[in-house]
Amino acid sequence: MSMLANQITRRLALPGWSVLRFGLTLVAAALLLAAVLTGVLVVFWIGIPVAVALFLAIRLWANSQRRVIGEQLGVHIPAPYRERPKRARLDQQALLLVREAATWRDFAWLAIDATLGFLVNLLYLGVFAVAVYYLVQPLLLVTVFHTAPNPVVNDFGFYDFDTPAKTLMLVPLALGAGVAWWRWGELFLRWYSHLGVLLLGPTANAVLTAxxxxxxxxxxxxxxxxxxxxxxxxxxxxxxxxxxxxxxxxxxxxxxxxxxxxxxxxxxxxxxxxxxxxxxxxxxxxxxxxxxHPPVLADRGLSGALQAMALDHPLPVSVVDRLGEKLPAPLEAAAYFATNEVLANITKHAGATQVQVVVTHEGGLVRIEVRDDGCGGAAVVPGGGLDGVARRLAAFDGTFDLDSPEGGPTAVTMTLPAFQVGAAATDNKRASGR
Missing domain, CATH: 1.10.287 (Helix Hairpins)
Structure with a gap:
């Protein structure tokens, strides 16, 4: 699908998103009212379980907002909450929730969404409704409402646009509203959504701590x-x-x-x-x-070591090398042993007949994809071989993704952040020269 088609599809879908967000603003207003009432009850013991239930309801609402805003913007908004003890008393749970900064950020977004969010989505939907309504109104008066003797429409006080011919005079208004909706409506909603990301997402301090x-x-x-x-x-x-x-x-x-x-x-x-x-x-x-540390890894680098590993493997292994650059020795060793462990796991459990290894280096990431045509159903079990691979990669800030449906095929994707040795050496020389 072309970029223009994507833009058209995205903008035509925005009214549906806005209706959903408008519904969430109504829920926010109800929760805000419940919070005020709970604040009165909390001086009594009965208010404590009500407060805990309200806090959890607000978190459920905030998580819904994170999913909706994240899907609308195409980003992931992680929940910033700390883990709560499961067997704590109600008063302890309430105290922990009150002391958590994310709770008050949820409250802030609750108040903003119940007021400003209501107005933002109402304005967006109002402009869209004006554009659609006054464009189709002449057609409606000719077809659906043509039997009505005196249709009461468009009574502006100074003039009644109550005939199909007169309603054509409102088409420029509809076109103006349509242009405004098309040109600025998405920017308007995205601005408001980014405001939600600032409050609903974790703070920089929380991200750094995690x-x-x-x-x-x-x-x-x-x-x-x-x-x-x-x-x-x-x-x-x-x-x-x-x-x-x-x-x-x-x-x-x-x-x-x-x-x-x-x-x-x-x-x-x-x-x-x-x-x-x-x-x-x-x-x-x-x-x-x-x-x-395999000698072939030191002599021929990661590409040559993977080729040698493929030749020694009992299964037919094809290696597609798109690496190109020399990597730091620790990263090469981590990638080599991680791939070796994945291939060993395939030999033991997959029942595969052929394996493909694809190595690429793009955007500062080394990506190793290992695919086999085996029976599938692989899983990362604590203490298992694949879990060891994930832990080895995590030490280098890498990731490990497994896609292994029952019946196969299985695809393992491993990524490692990397830099070119030559570039790093040049940077070091420049730094030392200064």
Whole structure:
């Protein structure tokens, strides 16, 4: 659909939105009146449960406003409320609600919407109604009301436009109202909606607090993941390479003893066994190092590492590389291991026959899409592999989205904020030069 068609569709849909918003202003007026009455009752005990119920009703109304305004503007307005204890007493719940800043912002928008919102939507719908009514009125007098002997219409006091011919004189008024509605009506409603976003959305301080909390949680999860990785590496070294090296030392000691006893053939057999053990230990250490940071990732970057991963995967994996730029090493490692975990999850559970990996870098975001034709039904389970991927990405302010309906297909979309290494280095040089 073209941009012009989108604008026409959007503006023709605005009267319906305005009717809905007008209905919400009537609800706001009723809630505002209930708030005044509750303020009188709150001095008595019976007013406390009424106040809690009213606060929750206002929140329900405010959430409806957030959805309507968000859909109208095409934005997401998150609810700024703090989590309330579930088993608190009524007086404690009322106190928590009163102390929360978002409650008073809801009250402010309630008062504004019950008064200014009523006038804004009434004016918008009035101009629209004038444009439509006086455009179709001549046709109505000729068709629907042509049998009426003396139709009472358009009695302005100074002149009666009561015939089809006379009502044609009001068409310029309708056209003027229509032009005003088309030209400024949407801007008028959007201005009022943006005012609602300022009051209904979280404050900058609340956003910053939530962001700090998310980063703290991501940091704690990253620290836990790093500690778990260190324990795994220690366990693998102790149970694998260290045990083999200890056995290798014993084998060489036995070979040395055989040589002292002048039994070279048996000693040669033990030396050959020790050589094979040494080769096995090297292979095991290489696998362990590859799990820490794959050499191919350092040598060929993320694109080459994903291609190598696709070649080693038991399923047919096609990689569409649209990355282009070199990324910082920590981001490349996070993207590599996240993709590897998703592919491992597909191998274990999806029952897929083919997989596609698409890597793009646009607008400062690295996007990795992994699609398979498996049975679907995948979910992010706490403590599971996909949950670990989400936590790994969260440490870099990344996102993890899963679309896996029953029966498939499954699509995993991972994003990571990134910057070009060259650009970052240039910026650093400029900063140091200053």
């Amino acid at each position: 962001r700090v909390s998310e980063l703290r949680q991501a940091r704690d999860q990253t620290v836990d993941h790093a500690a778990a990785e260190l324990r795994r590496i220690e366990r693998d070294l102790h149970d694998g390479a260290q045990a083999r090296i200890a056995a290798l030392s014993l084998t060489l000691g036995m070979a040395e003893e055989l040589l002292r006893q002048d039994r070279p053939e048996q000693a040669a057999g033990l030396v050959a066994e020790a050589r094979q053990t040494c080769s096995d230990v090297l292979v095991e250490i290489r696998h362990l190092v590859r799990g820490i």
